[in-house]
Amino acid sequence: MAGNQKSRQASEQVRELGHAAVDWISRYIERAPSLPVLSPLDPRDVLASLPQHPPSDAEPFAAILRDLDEKILPGITHWQSPNYFAYFPANSSPPSVAGDLLSSGLGVQGMLWATSPACTELEIRMLDWLVEMLELPQHFLSSNSGGGVIQDSASSANLCAVLAGRERATNFDSNENGCDQGLTAYTSNQAHSSMEKAIKVAGIGRKNLRLIAVDENFRMKPEALAAAIREDKRAGGVPCFVGATVGTTSAMAIDPLEEIGAICGEHNIWLHVDAAMAGTAALCPELRYIHAGLDLADSYCFDCHKWMFTNFDCTCFYVRKRNELTEALTITPEYLRNAASSSGSVVDFRDWHVPLGRRFRALKLWCVIRSYGVDGLRAMVRHHVKLTQMFIEWLKSDARFEIVAPGSLNLVCFRLKGPDSATEALMQKLNASGRLFLSHTKLSGKFTLRLCVGQTYTEEEHVREAFELIQQHASELAMGAR
Amino acid sequence: MAGNQKSRQASEQVRELGHAAVDWISRYIERAPSLPVLSPLDPRDVLASLPQHPPSDAEPFAAILRDLDEKILPGITHWQSPNYFAYFPANSSPPSVAGDLLSSGLGVQGMLWATSPACTELEIRMLDWLVEMLELPQHFLSSNSGGGVIQDSASSANLCAVLAGRERATNFDSNENGCDQGLTAYTSNQAHSSMEKAIKVAGIGRKNLRLIAVDENFRMKPEALAAAIREDKRAGGVPCFVGATVGTTSAMAIDPLEEIGAICGEHNIWLHVDAAMAGTAALCPELRYIHAGLDLADSYCFDCHKWMFTNFDCTCFYVRKRNELTEALTITPEYLRNAASSSGSVVDFRDWHVPLGRRFRALKLWCVIRSYGVDGLRAMVRHHVKLTQMFIEWLKSDARFEIVAPGSLNLVCFRLKGPDSATEALMQKLNASGRLFLSHTKLSGKFTLRLCVGQTYTEEEHVREAFELIQQHASELAMGAR
Structure with a gap:
């Protein structure tokens, strides 16, 4: 029997360092509400505080934790603060952190079934659970023609959807001969920038991506989509991909999937639906209207790492027919061959997806879903939606503000009536205060604030304080402007 | 002052769940040496043990940990076992696990400098440290024209290199108009499958990827590369990318970068060097010969999550000119605009890279480098190389075996003399024993075993036991065959 001295030492060291790190995080979560949400540091402040050269000798973990407090923490924008309302939430939770820790400790590579069967099979089961939890189309279940997989981000999932669509439209000729088929793709002018990035990466070319017009509520116009497809086909183009959005980044608009799906079906074009943040809302039956028509989609993604209390990365990507995805992406060199894979039973x-290596990310999902239960998760999402609707009511009571997009789910888009400069100044003043952090977009050409309620620890008081701070700073700006 | 009840509760829960998870991992690392390395389960065994439906109500964390032991652990192939010798190591370490845990706890999104300056700036400093630690070309430093970034995998880094090469060769026309330029790319027939995958993803097409022949030591033949490029150019092709390998997957062959670099320079073709596992060896001055000629490369990657004691994911990707990479990949929608980015100072x-979202992965590197110091890391790598060379000497003393590739660094390629079937049977018998795990490849058409020494906790005893087990099972197979 071999000595296992190093394993025993490591076991001790895991205990020592691990417990110290847990205590640090515990203290961090408690004090996060009182820290300035947006880091106030200037470029290179952190860099200047760090040694130019790596240490030759070992340093104690306590020294690292001290530097974490003194050098790193001031340079953190606190996504785990209950006063974080910018972009989208990256909400996390104690069970997720613990699940991710277990994944780090097991340290398995899940690239093949054989390299850790449990890594693959727990992921299959978790993705099937989510089909039930969100009442997604049944063909996304692993027991049917489709299935789901965890990817790092909706950007990567969107790319994979583009690739599958590209290959289906060209009968796998693009993989073989390259992209010179006059391929065209479609998404709304409100779609996430990752759609354009995916089209570029896939070699289809930005000029072959049609940014379809939206209606007054920022939803893709199906008739404009149909017209663009017809025009491209008349010109000899090969439409291969439509990217629809459930919950656009700027305005939380929900594209009309039923009409879009019918058009895609008519022309046999791959329909992908990106519900990065909004998808989680479907935990609640009363919010499942967002997915009306989703059964017409070939693929779908949403991010548990945005609004489902699971830390990054955890994008769930589903396809209607798994073979259409895997045939677009598979390559099997000899060194990856194994009996289980060859049998076709795994x-x-x-x-x-694109990467070969993969982390055991299903563990954190397992910990989150079991620790809260479906009812618990549902209650947390409902609470965020309720807080958002309260905020909207308060806004409506103050005549200085206008609401720029219909406030659905957990996002409010608003601005000060009048020129953009006032709203921009308001945002800068608010974010500089450190007491909250929100971000902006442009809607109908106007500078617009986005307040998104989704941080795990946000309570009614934080939303109320945010509103009061917004009112107060708007007043101060108005005073200063006189 | 808002109440922060949820943050306080979460702080308590992090402590409770976190400490329990740390204790679980500590026990796991200690018992890993005695667990069957390759999971003995059959397909669907784990699935069958998991509930079909998600729980409605919350469950205690203790129930999850119990299931982790009873249902998940039997389905784990133990990459953290000192008896793991397959594929490549996914070696980890206590400081890395602790660093990754801190990253989970902070839960920041590092997509922009502004969304956590420390996330970006610690990453810049760590990647600069690694230039010094591995004595990489100075132009990879952030203070010069280039810089480094952490990606999830060498597969993704290879894709980004292909994209940058594609754009440079077409003056960014592929991003705009798509890939119809007669682009061609080159790599050796021993390169990792991710090269072919990247070429397909990028829309260049497999038939436009030339798999260049190798010499008797499995190294790309520069004269064959030059001939292929000349031929393509004569035919009107646009060579855009050469992927060289330092440490091929099958045989740890090192392509001659100086000659390849000269050819790429002559034709102005992007040269990318994939040193996924082998790169770490350059921590040791006496092993830096592997990078001879690397100063001619446009980009380079190696994986700290293979052989540098840092858990997945942590690929370090460097470019000579950062603008060439970012111009190929950037898109800035309004909602991501901010003062710092617009200033150009960050x-x-x-x-x-492709994904928008990104985890604070530099934290684990910081913990690893500081906890061991450069000298400590170097000693660990040297130890693995020494153990590998010992194993080779033992093999040479047993006339039944032949060594199929020159054993360099930490990989041995060997087989039983005679028909493939004997070596294949030997592998199956060894892996089924649960006492070690190794994998295979084909070299010069022959079924070949790969034994890779790189797991953090592997000691001389484990390598010796592996050799004795191989001898014993070879003898038993020979007995059975009589």
């Missing part, structure tokens, strides 16, 4: 998730 | 790492 799933090798490496063929479901 | 780095936004979202423009250095």
